[in-house]
Amino acid sequence: xxxxxxxxxxxxxxxxxxxxxxxxxxxxxxxxxxxxxxxxxxxxxxxxxxxxxxxxxxxxxxxxxxxxxxxxxxxxxxxxxxxxxxxxxxxxxxxxxxxxxxxxxxxxxxxxxxxxxxxxxxxxxxxxxxxxxxxxxxxxxxxxxxxxxxxxxxxxxxxxxxxxxxxxxxxxxxxxxxxxxxxxxxxxxxxxxxxxxxxxxxxxxxxxxxxxxxxxxxxxxxxxxxxxxxxxxxxxxxxxxxxxxxxx
Amino acid sequence: xxxxxxxxxxxxxxxxxxxxxxxxxxxxxxxxxxxxxxxxxxxxxxxxxxxxxxxxxxxxxxxxxxxxxxxxxxxxxxxxxxxxxxxxxxxxxxxxxxxxxxxxxxxxxxxxxxxxxxxxxxxxxxxxxxxxxxxxxxxxxxxxxxxxxxxxxxxxxxxxxxxxxxxxxxxxxxxxxxxxxxxxxxxxxxxxxxxxxxxxxxxxxxxxxxxxxxxxxxxxxxxxxxxxxxxxxxxxxxxxxxxxxxxx
Numbered sequence: 022x023x024x025x026x027x028x029x030x031x032x033x034x035x036x037x038x039x040x041x042x043x044x045x046x047x048x049x050x051x052x053x054x055x056x057x058x059x060x061x062x063x064x065x066x067x068x069x070x071x072x073x074x075x076x077x078x079x080x081x082x083x084x085x086x087x088x089x090x091x092x093x094x095x096x097x098x099x100x101x102x103x104x105x106x107x108x109x110x111x112x113x114x115x116x117x118x119x120x121x122x123x124x125x126x127x128x129x130x131x132x133x134x135x136x137x138x139x140x141x142x143x144x145x146x147x148x149x150x151x152x153x154x155x156x157x158x159x160x161x162x163x164x165x166x167x168x169x170x171x172x173x174x175x176x177x178x179x180x181x182x183x184x185x186x187x188x189x190x191x192x193x194x195x196x197x198x199x200x201x202x203x204x205x206x207x208x209x210x211x212x213x214x215x216x217x218x219x220x221x222x223x224x225x226x227x228x229x230x231x232x233x234x235x236x237x238x239x240x241x242x243x244x245x246x247x248x249x250x251x252x253x254x255x256x257x258x259x260x261x262x263x264x265x266x267x268x269x
Numbered sequence: 270x271x272x273x274x275x276x277x278x279x280x281x282x283x284x285x286x287x288x289x290x291x292x293x294x295x296x297x298x299x300x301x302x303x304x305x306x307x308x309x310x311x312x313x314x315x316x317x318x319x320x321x322x323x324x325x326x327x328x329x330x331x332x333x334x335x336x337x338x339x340x341x342x343x344x345x346x347x348x349x350x351x352x353x354x355x356x357x358x359x360x361x362x363x364x365x366x367x368x369x370x371x372x373x374x375x376x377x378x379x380x381x382x383x384x385x386x387x388x389x390x391x392x393x394x395x396x397x398x399x400x401x402x403x404x405x406x407x408x409x410x411x412x413x414x415x416x417x418x419x420x421x422x423x424x425x426x427x428x429x430x431x432x433x434x435x436x437x438x439x440x441x442x443x444x445x446x447x448x449x450x451x452x453x454x455x456x457x458x459x460x461x462x463x464x465x466x467x468x469x470x471x472x473x474x475x476x477x478x479x480x481x482x483x484x485x486x487x488x489x490x491x492x493x494x495x496x497x498x499x500x501x502x503x504x505x506x507x508x509x510x511x512x513x514x515x516x517x
Contacts, residue, residue, distance in 0.1 A: 055280050184292055184293070186455070188283075195281055202432075203431060229455075
């Protein structure tokens with residue numbers, strides 16, 4: 022009932038210190054969620070046939086320890102309740118000794134593709150998730166983001182690569198987690214590690230669009246991030262918290 | 270003796286048509302090669318201890334059919350001989366029915382990290398590869414690239430992302446396969462598929478460097494590619510051959 026899969030951390034998924042990249046972890050979460058939704062009969066193909074699509078709205082990740090190159094991690098995921106238009110899914114990652122590496126909780130929406138409006142999940146979908154109601158769930162994402170910092174200390178512009186575009190011709194979810202890091206200096210990433218990220222998807226990124234990534238401090242080792250499209254609309258807002266500096 | 274591993278093709282590894290991206294395939298080849306070298310006792314850590322490093326020099330890929338989202342492919346790889354400073358490694362990919370999806374042959378060099386010069390592989394390394402000599406090997410990469418086309422029809426500039434940098438602080442091998450595609454129009458990729466790539470690594474890409482990617486036709490659905498650093502030095506030269514157009 023709970024989906025579980027083991028992933029070995031591959032060379033190209035790790036940073037120069039051999040730790041899993043944030044975006045690579047986001048991709049694994051997405052993969053496990055896709056596999057489980059397919060298994061439950063509410064994957065992308067089924068939803069498309071009903072003229073619906075899943076939209077990831079928010080993802081909150083807490084990391085105890087980043088897995089390293091060559092490690093095998095066990096990822097468990099399950100739906101974890103619903104509330105109005107929101108459907109929740111939790112993730113827990115364990116190392117080979119069974120120690121908790123990270124948890125993540127995600128909030129999903131169902132989009133009606135004809136009307137382009139959010140829709141309350143159909144009873145068929147809700148019914149599927151009933152058995153999961155009695156499971157203990159992780160804290161639901163809540164809370165507003167701190168106001169924008171006085172200055173955006175770090176910024177960069179970038180364009181989606183062809184391989185960052187998904188089947189809906191929008192920017193893939195996992196990509197934004199990497200984009201946030203692109204605005205931070207490489208040396209910061211080598212000497213700090215991220216232990217908390219809260220990310221909200223506000224609008225879909227289009228291919229060909231140059232985006233602006235802004236990051237500014239709102240506390241010690243704590244940043245607010247914005248990804249803006251050329252019309253200055255927010256595609257993503259995020260908050261990240263870091264430990265360090267460490268010897269690299 | 271031959272290393273074999275099964276890989277399920279994940280959502281974020283495929284193009285909008287659901288076919289594995291070229292760069293994602295290059296990453297899987299790199300992963301299998303790494304795993305096998307580690308198993309044979311000549312992985313990155315062992316070579317580092319001898320002050321040596323593997324350098325990928327050339328990779329030639331021939332694709333019969335691109336695997337699709339959700340498919341499981343079996344990747345087999347083995348060393349396949351040596352010649353002066355060159356060490357060869359072959360790859361064969363099969364679908365779940367045992368049909369050959371693709372083959373690839375790669376040429377590797379051993380770099381002495383102190384002198385930064387290529388070195389003839391040590392007898393300990395050569396001895397390891399002896400049992401593989403009697404295996405049938407794929408055709409060795411040979412042949413020069415066609416001269417540069419009259420015009421570079423397609424070009425783009427880009428900067429390595431943080432997550433494209435490897436443990437040696439250079440651009441990861443698999444990344445170049447994606448960069449070649451970045452210069453081609455997205456609509457071309459959606460309506461054609463690549464069935465042959467021959468790629469030679471000439472110099473190491475550095476982080477922070479803006480590179481120029483040039484692609485020009487040298488025949489019907491056949492392109493020569495160059496990746497140049499800011500000093501106009503060639504990092505990669507490649508030749509790709511495509512089929513199509515197809516209905517997308």
